[in-house]
Amino acid sequence: MPVYDYVCERCRKHFQIQLSYSEYGKTPVHCTQCGSETVRRRIGRVRIARSGSSNLDSFGDPDSLDHEDPRALASMMRSMSREIGEDLPPDIDEVVDRLEAGEAPEEIEKDLPMEENGLDF
Numbered sequence: 001m002p003v004y005d006y007v008c009e010r011c012r013k014h015f016q017i018q019l020s021y022s023e024y025g026k027t028p029v030h031c032t033q034c035g036s037e038t039v040r041r042r043i044g045r046v047r048i049a050r051s052g053s054s055n056l057d058s059f060g061d062p063d064s065l066d067h068e069d070p071r072a073l074a075s076m077m078r079s080m081s082r083e084i085g086e087d088l089p090p091d092i093d094e095v096v097d098r099l100e101a102g103e104a105p106e107e108i109e110k111d112l113p114m115e116e117n118g119l120d121f
């Protein structure tokens with residue numbers, strides 16, 4: 001079942017929801033935090049939910065990652081977020097999305113004030 005990313009326009013909560021293709025567009029989506037229906041689908045990207053292992057589960061030694069690989073960097077950031085048990089802030093989450101989409105960090109950096117996020121690529 002596809003997983004859709006949403007951002008709540010009211011409280012800025014980023015959440016994911018699983019909807020079947022037939023449900024999507026018909027089922028109202030509510031913010032998981034404040035219950036608002038004023039939610040926005042994020043960046044037109046759909047992940048297929050996998051049962052069992054995911055890419056992240058095979059995540060190993062950070063030092064072994066190729067930091068020139070945007071997807072590896074994104075994977076590392078998601079893993080870090082999971083380890084501390086918190087969602088990434090929405091702006092950083094967008095960066096991770098774009099890294100996963102294969103965009104170069106330099107390109108993303110042009111669009112975003114990265115220094116304010118404390119990120120150092």
Ligand SMILES: [Zn+2]
Nearest residue numbers: 008011031034
């Ligand atoms: Zn909300």
